[in-house]
Amino acid sequence: MAVTAVSGSVARPIPRLRRMEDERWLAFALLVPTAVLLGLFIAYPFVEGVLLSLNSTRVGIKGEFVGLKNFDKVWNDSIFRTSVWNTFWYTGVTTVFKLALGLWLAILLNRHFRGKALVRAFILLPFIIPTVLSTFAWKWMFDPTFSVINWTLFQLGFITQRINWLGDPDLAMTSIIIVNVWRGVPFFAISLLAGLQTISPELQEAAAIDGARPWQRFWHVTWPLLLPVTMVVVLFSVIQTFADFQLVYVMTGGGPANATHLFATYAYQLGIGTGLLSEGAAVSLAMFPFLFLIVVVQLLYIRRVETR
Amino acid sequence: MIEGAAWRKWVFYNIPLILFVFVLLFPFYWMIITTFRPDGELYRPWNAANYQPFWTNNPTLDHILYLFEETSFGRWMLNTMFIAAVSTVISLFCGVLAGYALARLNFPFAGGLGTVIFVTYLVPQTLLFIPLAEIIRNFRLGDTPWSLILTYPTFLIPFCTWLMMGYFKAIPKELEECARIDGASRWKAMIYIILPVAVPGILSAGIFAFTLSWNEFIYALVFLSSPDQKTVPVGVTSELIRGDVFFWGPLMAGALLGSIPVAIVYSFFVEHYVSGLTGSVKG
Amino acid sequence: MALVSIRSVNKVYDGNVHAVKDVSLEVRDKEFMVFVGPSGCGKTTTLRMVAGLESITSGDILIGDTVVNNLPPMDRDIAMVFQNYALYPHMSVFHNMAFGLKMRKFEKPEIDKRVRNAAAILGIETLLDRKPRQLSGGQRQRVALGRAIVRHPQVFLFDEPLSNLDAKLRVQMRVELKKLHERLGTTAIYVTHDQVEAMTLGDRVVVMKDGIVQQVGEPLELYNTPANKFVAGFIGSPAMNFADVTLAESDGKLWAEAQGLRIGIPGEIARRANGRNGAHATLGIRPEDIHLAGPTDPTDLCFDAEVEVIEQLGSEIVLDTRVGNSAFVASVDPTLRLKVHDRLKLAMNPARLHLFDAGSEAAI
Numbered sequence: 001m002a003v004t005a006v007s008g009s010v011a012r013p014i015p016r017l018r019r020m021e022d023e024r025w026l027a028f029a030l031l032v033p034t035a036v037l038l039g040l041f042i043a044y045p046f047v048e049g050v051l052l053s054l055n056s057t058r059v060g061i062k063g064e065f066v067g068l069k070n071f072d073k074v075w076n077d078s079i080f081r082t083s084v085w086n087t088f089w090y091t092g093v094t095t096v097f098k099l100a101l102g103l104w105l106a107i108l109l110n111r112h113f114r115g116k117a118l119v120r121a122f123i124l125l126p127f128i129i130p131t132v133l134s135t136f137a138w139k140w141m142f143d144p145t146f147s148v149i150n151w152t153l154f155q156l157g158f159i160t161q162r163i164n165w166l167g168d169p170d171l172a173m174t175s176i177i178i179v180n181v182w183r184g185v186p187f188f189a190i191s192l193l194a195g196l197q198t199i200s201p202e203l204q205e206a207a208a209i210d211g212a213r214p215w216q217r218f219w220h221v222t223w224p225l226l227l228p229v230t231m232v233v234v235l236f237s238v239i240q241t242f243a244d245f246q247l248v249y250v251m252t253g254g255g256p257a258n259a260t261h262l263f264a265t266y267a268y269q270l271g272i273g274t275g276l277l278s279e280g281a282a283v284s285l286a287m288f289p290f291l292f293l294i295v296v297v298q299l300l301y302i303r304r305v306e307t308r
Numbered sequence: 309m310i311e312g313a314a315w316r317k318w319v320f321y322n323i324p325l326i327l328f329v330f331v332l333l334f335p336f337y338w339m340i341i342t343t344f345r346p347d348g349e350l351y352r353p354w355n356a357a358n359y360q361p362f363w364t365n366n367p368t369l370d371h372i373l374y375l376f377e378e379t380s381f382g383r384w385m386l387n388t389m390f391i392a393a394v395s396t397v398i399s400l401f402c403g404v405l406a407g408y409a410l411a412r413l414n415f416p417f418a419g420g421l422g423t424v425i426f427v428t429y430l431v432p433q434t435l436l437f438i439p440l441a442e443i444i445r446n447f448r449l450g451d452t453p454w455s456l457i458l459t460y461p462t463f464l465i466p467f468c469t470w471l472m473m474g475y476f477k478a479i480p481k482e483l484e485e486c487a488r489i490d491g492a493s494r495w496k497a498m499i500y501i502i503l504p505v506a507v508p509g510i511l512s513a514g515i516f517a518f519t520l521s522w523n524e525f526i527y528a529l530v531f532l533s534s535p536d537q538k539t540v541p542v543g544v545t546s547e548l549i550r551g552d553v554f555f556w557g558p559l560m561a562g563a564l565l566g567s568i569p570v571a572i573v574y575s576f577f578v579e580h581y582v583s584g585l586t587g588s589v590k591g
Numbered sequence: 592m593a594l595v596s597i598r599s600v601n602k603v604y605d606g607n608v609h610a611v612k613d614v615s616l617e618v619r620d621k622e623f624m625v626f627v628g629p630s631g632c633g634k635t636t637t638l639r640m641v642a643g644l645e646s647i648t649s650g651d652i653l654i655g656d657t658v659v660n661n662l663p664p665m666d667r668d669i670a671m672v673f674q675n676y677a678l679y680p681h682m683s684v685f686h687n688m689a690f691g692l693k694m695r696k697f698e699k700p701e702i703d704k705r706v707r708n709a710a711a712i713l714g715i716e717t718l719l720d721r722k723p724r725q726l727s728g729g730q731r732q733r734v735a736l737g738r739a740i741v742r743h744p745q746v747f748l749f750d751e752p753l754s755n756l757d758a759k760l761r762v763q764m765r766v767e768l769k770k771l772h773e774r775l776g777t778t779a780i781y782v783t784h785d786q787v788e789a790m791t792l793g794d795r796v797v798v799m800k801d802g803i804v805q806q807v808g809e810p811l812e813l814y815n816t817p818a819n820k821f822v823a824g825f826i827g828s829p830a831m832n833f834a835d836v837t838l839a840e841s842d843g844k845l846w847a848e849a850q851g852l853r854i855g856i857p858g859e860i861a862r863r864a865n866g867r868n869g870a871h872a873t874l875g876i877r878p879e880d881i882h883l884a885g886p887t888d889p890t891d892l893c894f895d896a897e898v899e900v901i902e903q904l905g906s907e908i909v910l911d912t913r914v915g916n917s918a919f920v921a922s923v924d925p926t927l928r929l930k931v932h933d934r935l936k937l938a939m940n941p942a943r944l945h946l947f948d949a950g951s952e953a954a955i
Contacts, residue, residue: 020493020494020495021493021494021663021665023413023414023415023494024413024415024416026409026413026494026495027409027413027415027418028415030405030406030408030409030413031405031406031409031410031421033401033402033405033406034402034403034405034406034425034465034469037398037402037458037461037462037465038425038428038462038465038466040458041440041443041458041459041461041462042428042431042436042462044443045436045439045440045443046435046436046439048439048440048442048443049435049436049438049439052438052439052442101328104324105325105328108321108324108325108328109325111321113321117578119325119329120578120582121574121575121578122329122332122333123328123329123332124574124578124581124582124585125332125333125336125571126332126335127585128519128570128571128574128581129336129567129570129571130522130523130525130540130541130566130567130570131523131525131541132523132525132541132542132544132545133339133540133541133544133562133563133566133567134335134336134339134563134567136544136545136559136560136563137335137336137338137339137342137560137563138335139554140338140342140554140556140559140560141335141338143554143556145351145353146350146351146352146353146556148338148361151361182331182332182335185328185332186332187585190582190585190586191585191586194582194586236430239430239432240432242432243432243433243434243435244434245433245434245525245526246525246526246541249525249529249545250545263434264432264434264526267434267437267438268434268437268526268530271437271438272438272441272530277438277442280438281438281439284434284435284436284437284438285435287432287434287435288435291430291431291432291435294430295427295430298430299423299426299427480675480677482673482674482675482677483677483679485642485644485664485671485673485677486671486673486677486679486738487679487690487694488643488644488663488664488665489642489643489644489664489665489667489669489670489671489691489748490665490670490690490691490694490738490742491665491691491694491695491742492665492690492694493663493665494663496694500690501679504681505679505680505681507681
């Protein structure tokens, strides 16, 4: 700085100590609490988890370093393989249904009708009510002996035999998928509705005047403009679903015969249930590459949208 | 726009919407009706004759009384309330400050830090619960509310930060420049000018954070063990099932009562909640 | 009350964008100084450096006789009015105006007195309990002004404060600002891109372009003797006419020649342009200094023009004309009856002719 160019007669007060007037210091101070908590309970556990997975720790027994043995063991474990398949199937199927039904519901809500605010408020209930609690309601509805769904289907003449919703391995996964879709549709619908509301109705009108039929209007006008919101909502939902725990834990606990385990429930069963902490940590961490991939896709996508 | 004949409106809009609402709300109806139905009516086989599953003429409070007399349900409610409230306050405090720094201050690595926060926002609890359980034990926090109060912020802070960044970015920067010229320090400009303007955002973030912590399950399941320390979701799961016998009446009563505080908070702040929800995906 | 001096100040953003280049000027005590220039010229950046909202890359800024380079805005004893008013939306008008005093820990009665006093000056006493969103644009503007004057600061800074108002209100507020300054006599720096505001408000005006000060002077000085082609073209409306000409000496006289144009350069400028025979230059003449040629006009100041567009403004007629391959705008007597494609003989006022160097664009 050309400070020395000024003559000595000029008063040059030394500013009082105002460190927080410097943006960098203030930013640092404001970020400290967050950094401490996230460092202590995210970064540290992550490192700890990696170490644990390379160890042979059990509850009460300090393990020693075993390299990738846990991963090797887990990889040759048929329950783990089922869990991997289940997780991908569960994530894929539920996401398709949540998106399709959510979009449909969003379109139904994106009009003026009486009681719209009330309907919108009620529709979100499955999303805000604690999952464990609402899942119990479903479990009760799927009860092998007292199922109200079976009762209704029987009364309507659709079935003569009871459907063992949670007792049959294939059907159990389907039941879980139904509950997940039920819980997720409101989130999709409300988020997509917000996206729909940012699209100017004049665009629809212009397309209609240009002779586009409703389906064409949706495909050529609405859908492309809705795509950014859709992408973000889908990626969020994929991560949540992929790492899901509570729904399966309550509905089947991973059964029958370990047929409905996901990564998280199997990790819980190994790590907490059986006390094989290291193997449980390894199963948990096995989710990481996929989650990482999704996060990278999401970041790239956000960056692309922002720079466009 | 003109939608055509009335029957089209019914077929394409009203009937599907009614079906959606019915399916989305039926489980809650089922929860309510089960809560007030006596055991004698509950446990009737699905194909029994003269069975009226959708209504009861003999409503009872037995299940609710059972909850409060035979289990620590009251304690669980208080625990959950306390844990959710304190962890929400902590997360709001951290998230508002961090969001302010990331959205409105220029400093090296601001962009990188924003990305880090966003990534932690996406870290699911199920990825880290086993090592975290070890850490909680080492810190001697196991089986105390603090094990949850300190860990819930790990998913609440990134969320609050992300949401608040969006709110702060929308406030014109001249406001705090003007305040600083008016004689406020950066800190005072933030406290007196920007935070009051961002109150709707803070409220949204707070309500959302509260419902998220009320919902949390796996940390509570893993970190808490004694019945008196449990939160509602964990208490209901572990204390109302004996082996494979489910006490459906009390279970549904617990589910219903456990949902009420969230539902009340939600009903008062629907708009804030929705803007929090949509803001959380928009960023 | 204080003077502001800016000494060799530079601003470089992110190490490569040089927004303000070596600006030096003095704003005298009680002076109303206007910074004017096109967007991106560095005028706002300079103002923000005086305010302390931007750091100074090099140089010094003094308020009174204190170097304020490292003082945060709150310690500079200045007040600023922003383009978008920046009223605190959650505070009433009263509290908006009182905020600066509260931050400086004034006593409550004093705050009350000053706010009411300022409100009376600005005619907003009845609005004190309202929130900003309940005010019209003009009222918001007054509150923003009021917030500045309650403080009795050493310097007022204005960042395009009138540009969000509609045309009529802008003229009205301009007059009020002028009155206010005469009444308070506080040193003021006013940034605008509107040369009319600059001319009407400024005791002196700084014209900036590309981060460089082009000229500093009283409004009429800029109008009459612009330092370069940019200032000449920026100040005045409609803008000065420019024609690319070649200078040629013949018959002991200097001529500016272009296709369809041959103007004899009058004495004073010709002397300064001495030795430029054959050089390229730019001839400048304001529309109001062109008139319909009469019998008394010497032929070496006349030229033939074809009318292309006629804009009847009532008080004058603005003609767009074609002269060879140059275009000239002339402002003529409103009583004339003219038609498009009329061919006219126009004459220039020799005392108001300008000549600029073709390369440096500096006035000759």
